[in-house]
Amino acid sequence: MDNSSSHQKCTKPKMDPYHDTCYNQNNATAICDISFNSASNYNMLYHQSGTFTDKSVKTNVADPKPIGNYIDKPRYKAIRKWKRLGKERSISNAEDLFLMRVLSFNILAQNLLEDHSYLYMNHNKKTLMWKIRKPLVIQEIIEAEANVICLQEMQEDHLLDFIIPFKQLGYDYLYKKRTNDKKDGLLLLYRSDQFTLVDYAKVELYQSGIELLSRDNVGIIAKFSLKDSPETQFVVATTHLLYNPKRNDVRLAQIQLLLAEIERIAFVENLTMDKAKYLPIILTGDFNLKPFSGVYKFLTEGSFEYHGKGRNLEPSSYRSLSNSLIPSRLCVTDNCQHFNILTQRLQREGTGKVMLENSEFPPQKDEKMSTSCNTKVLQQNNVNADTDRAQTIEIIQGHSAKFASGTLTHPFNMRSVYTHTSAHGEEATTHQEEWVTVDYIFYSNIQPIEKYTLLTVSQCKTLRRLPNFVVGSDHLSIGATFQLPKKKSLL
Template sequence: MASSTWLISSFFKFSFPTRASQIHCQCNTNSNSSSRGIQRRWVEAFDQSLASPERFTVASYNILADRNASQHTDLYVNVPSRYINWNRRQKILSEELFEWNPDIICLQEVDMYVELSNILVKAGYAGSYKRRTGDTSDGCAMFWKADKFRLLDGESIQYKNIGLRDNVAQLLVFEMSGSDSRRLLVGNIHVLYNPNRGEVKLGQIRFLSSKAQSLSEKWGNAPVILAGDFNSTPESGIYKFLSTSELNIKLYDRKQLSGQKRCRPAQVLGEKKETVGPFSSLDGLLDFWTDEEVKTATGDSECHLAVHPLKLNSSYATVNGSASTRGLNGEPLATSYHSKFLGTVDYLWYSEGIVPTRVLDTVSISDLLREGGLPCKKVGSDHLALLSEFSFSVAHNKSTDITAAAASPRVDIE
């Protein structure tokens, strides 16, 4: 079962933060003073007919754990060592976040939570952290502007408790200040990396979606955003599962389900990527799946259809970008780049009730290649942050009032 413990740092309520908008203005001035390096721009949604005036921004960012950067130096052979140094990366990461000024921040690979929280609390954020189990030292963290959102409820998922490895996820429910009960559920996940374990990836996402649906219903069918590093490409079966709410796993080889194996830089630059889709011949294909693997993926060893209850769209696929930065399905061409990977694995998914009004576009492959790899001068991680501005849909019914017991959640402090 998922853990019901979710952590709120107790010192947040006693801080006297500097307003994030002040830091935002300062960082914008500094970043625009240089024309070199990675440059990103906001792209507006063409159709905003369903957008209301109530808007907020959400960031998703795998910030590269310091321990991972130190232990996997083979991934950064083309990156100057000074760009890998945590003290420098922490400064760059902070500058990136303050420049964009998101209302809600979802971070993955966080192993310096106290240091980051000390910085973000001074900018007016509150935060929650869930560390992975096992011998790893990183986890997922979520921060939100305390003057814009009130935390109503939350749940942390510890996948080890249900036999799905040491990964974790977070689900938090917010109410927007001064918005007459506009509620929002935000999920944050770092899906298992291992490309060969497609069944575990499916199981983790399926469980997260189910928990998100239940928590959303508890709070008047609050709209859902699922952010994170899903360790799956836009051409993969797992992407299809997220975007269509179902996947017939017997049409796929579980070791190819995530699409990661086709994203080595040499493959991406030298060959046309093809969709990892249904096989042309189904004879013997189920030999790739044991009963236990089928059960992990779908929840039932006799059922080959994996389903999840949410109807999700990707904010980047919805808001059209430049042909130089987007693939055929509208997703970024790359959100991560190092010596052994060049492709997209990060997403901001959203449900009915909200619509994306703009996104911070990524960069072209040629711009990434000029850097030689990530991190670089202006990017503090081997991933690019995703940012989307959302609006509550004018067609979405406002959330109903919840009973006093639910409206006054317990805040556990570990």
């Protein structure tokens, strides 16, 4: 965006194949070409007439009402507006801020749709075709104008064709296929003209020989810096956890591994012996869990006691969990930190090596047996890798690491962009026997200022089945705009 006056009129969209019309203020589905390129847009975004404020939406967009027994495309777009969070306030130093918009979307891999066709028996068959769904998905993503896009269920053999329009718009990407014989994975797109990719991790949540971690789910974690402010850095992560509704214990173990990798990449410095400083973190994805379930509580409250609970992480006297969730040989502590990384930071010695298996980085010739390698590292620090008993290991005076304590903790102050009032919630992101929320954007050390509004459960019922000719997936996309203060160079 060169100046605010250049965007006071509606301009021709950049992606003609996927944008049918440039809507104006006389059209009930007004969508203008508003770009989120720099913090200088802040005042324009919230004070310019006809843009994304709630006031302008109410003025320019008719109240969304279903036609007949379904919501059509214009009214769907009218519902899916960007809503300001908190009270609007004037920002005098807008040049010191960067507006970052993140979109997360499970786009429904075509191979999974076909493998589970029984779930879509009552759908219009045309709405299930990839050639019909693909332009709907791409259009919705592009119209959101996000700086970072996190997609789940991106089919590998569709990838190169799918990213063409995004490459044309200046996005670069990271992709991680699910492990073993799975054909889909995660796609993280980012504006390469705005961000520099500083570091990243493609996390495999499958770890051989461990029943709880025998599923092929993965995660992507990326550390970025701003092109025009290199010292301003942040971390975006995305994942797609196990679906099985009965196995919250599996999802808890998967999150433990993912948070350990986030902790490694987001770490800045130790402030005290028991407190560290971390970069801003945004964690998105399809978590396959409901609000206020065990894993949700763990993420948002920072602590969860699993010992004695059932596989659904609810109190149970049948097949209750022991004090040990994952074996200590993985070198991941109960505070979701890599033990080797932690000892290197505090003792300033050791390899600091991540001991998780990853098929993209097979062990070296002298490390074919990962278990023996892990055991050696642990023994050097007096950790018993062959026991599931609770262990507390003092690394330095005043700082200890715990294994198999029966309780997990993490060092982040995580919050959900979307507020939830009950386990079912008033909004929904997909239909799993009922309309439920399973997709989330969690954040820490960063301020959200907008969210992409979801449909309420009653509105979802009038939307009817997903996918359809309005939404190209069986999930609804979610999004948030964050305010990132720029760091000034010390030079």
